[in-house]
Amino acid sequence: MANRFVEKLCRFVQLSPEEMAALEEATARPRPFGPHRDLIREGDRPGPVLVMLEGWALRYKVLPGGGRQIVAFLMPGDACDLHVNLLAEMDHSIQTITNAQVATIPGEIMEKMMAQPGIARAMYISQLVDEGTLRAWIVSMGRRSSVERIAHLLLELYRRAADVGLAAGDTMALPLSQAVLADAVGMTSVHVNRMLQELRRSGAVTLQRGVLNICNPAALTRLAGFDENYLHRSRRSVFS
Amino acid sequence: MANRFVEKLCRFVQLSPEEMAALEEATARPRPFGPHRDLIREGDRPGPVLVMLEGWALRYKVLPGGGRQIVAFLMPGDACDLHVNLLAEMDHSIQTITNAQVATIPGEIMEKMMAQPGIARAMYISQLVDEGTLRAWIVSMGRRSSVERIAHLLLELYRRAADVGLAAGDTMALPLSQAVLADAVGMTSVHVNRMLQELRRSGAVTLQRGVLNICNPAALTRLAGFDENYLHRSRRSVFS
DNA sequence: CGGAAGATTGAGAGTTCTCAATGCCTGTGG
DNA sequence: CCACAGGCATTGAGAACTCTCAATCTTCCG
Incomplete structure (x- = not known):
């Protein structure tokens, strides 16, 4: 049974059994982290590629004034940037949100794996999707x-x-x-609270005690002006 | 004398003469475009890698309501995404702003060039910088x-x-x-106008008739909370 | 039960937008 | 060389949105 990272890459590319095995092996020994732990900080020299196997994390930058802006969420299956090790230092930090299991793929192993065309292809696509997601956030x-x-x-x-x-x-x-949502959408937690209430009232979504419920997918999609094209999902919509 | 594209990549990596020659050759025959021409549209199947040699362009997305958000500016020397051809369709459009000369590198040539380590390295770094720039925009x-x-x-x-x-x-x-600035920073052109006046009054910058003048770099940097780390420039600051 | 973190509420202050009118500059045709 | 059209830039005033600053509830845990 493949882990979520392999599962995610398989959505992009048909991987050979050897390729899947190599990916499995490379992420077979994750390390546990508690919540709110920085995995790497802005200014650090980039290390191995990180792969989230369990738990959530976020990428963020802090401003001179002390404000924080989240620039991405990482959920199980997500990997941190391929090739970062080409840079002298990180331009942002990554921190766990919950308890997490994160695997670490050293540069040499990564390089060896990238020689396999399916893996390379899947990783590149994955990176393009991440980039598309950043653009979508800017639009939002x-x-x-x-x-x-x-x-x-x-x-x-x-x-x-x-x-x-x-x-x-x-x-x-x-x-x-x-508060975390607020740092992601660039608002105040007070205002996030009120908007969440509005969404709840409208009957489109509900978010309470850590569970999100999409009550009316169509209405929500319309309201958000959501076009999933930037996620470059090969399969058909979950809702359809 | 290298073109701006080669010049830019050279800032990231020390390229061999052969590598520089290959890059020069691949971009030796640009095509001219008038202003406000879409080079590629959201939904299109990605084509060859585009390289801006002269003139400016922008990446943008339009919303259901008709609004437009610019997600990046391309200036001479900038290339469009490596590997996009792995995706089935573009998730945004690219349009010229001014008259432009843009070169086009077909997939096969690109692939051949990426076999040269210096070129691959430079292109990867360049992509990481673009990604860092997207994150910086989100923070802004x-x-x-x-x-x-x-x-x-x-x-x-x-x-x-x-x-x-x-x-x-x-x-x-x-x-x-x-109006273009407004679509990039997510404001109204009216408000951009007023803020530009404020900047002018403060003596930090001036932007008139298409010429930008950084009057007081230090003050402007402080005001903007600008940390150039995300541009991953190897050389020292222009101002220092 | 006591505390701590997160969720809600209210009210007033600031920021940014909307809408519409006006001013300025440039290139064109007479 | 001048008038005119079109594209930008600028202004004003009121409306709409968000933030700030507390204060109050709730929920979760030890």
Whole structure:
């Protein structure tokens, strides 16, 4: 039974048994981390490639004034940037949100694996998707109202989670406090709270005690102006 | 005399003469484009790698409501995503801003070139920098005030331009209307106008008739909370 | 039961947008 | 060389959105 990382890459590319085995082997011995632990900090020299096997993490940058902006969420199956080791230092930090199991793939192993075409292809696609996601976030921050922005984020997380088997029907575990959501969408936790209430009232989504429930997918998708094209999912929509 | 694309890659990696020659050759026959021409549209099947040799372009997405959000600026020397051809379709569009000369590198040639370690390394670094830039934009949109946001963008563009020889002292040609700036920073052109006035009044920058003048680099950097680390420039700051 | 973290509420202050009118500059045709 | 059209840039004023700053609830745990 493949782990979520392998499972995710398989969605992009048909991997050979040897390739899957190599990926499995490379991530077979994850390390446990508690919540709110920095895995790597801005300014650090990049190390091995990190792979989230269990638990959630986030990428963030802090501003001179002390503010924090989250620039990405990492859920089980997600890997941190291929090739970062080409850079002299990290331009952002990565921190766990929950308890987590993260595997670490040393550069040499990574290099060896990238010689296998399927793996290389899958990793490249995965990176392009991450980039598309960054662009989608910029669009949200720049041109969507706060309700739409939150709706968009929730839908994105739901879709990604569903793809790695983390959603059950229209429900999933979402371990993000309103303060964390606020740092991701560029708002105040107070305002996130009110917008979440609005969404709840509208009957589109519900997010309480760490469980997200997409009550009305169609309405939510319309409201958020959500077009999943940037996730480059090969399969058909989860909802259809 | 190397073109700006080669010049830019050389900033990241020491290329061998053969590598430089290959890059030169691959971009030796650019095509001219007029202003406001889509080079590729969201939904299109990705084609060859594009390289801007002269003129500016932008990446953008349009929303259901009709709004437009710019997610990146391309200036001479910049290339569009390596590997995009792995995706079934573009998740955003690219359009020229000014008259432009853009070269086109077919997949097979690109592949052949990537076999040369220096070129591969430079292209990967370049992609990581683009990604870092996307993250920096997210931070700006989420956590910076509108003046800071504009100041940050102007500084970024100035630094990047300076790196490819497009700045003269503290001055550069910036062919962006206030409406374009607005679509990039997620504001209204009316508000961009007012914030630009504020910057002008403060004596930090000036942007008039297409010329940007960084009057007080230190003050501007402080105001914008600008940390160039995400550009991963190997050389020392232009200002120091 | 006591504490701590996270979720909610209220009210007033600030920021940014909307809408519409006006001003400025440039290239073109007469 | 001048008038005119079109594209930008600028202004004003009121409306809409978000934030700030507390204060109050709830929930989760030891």
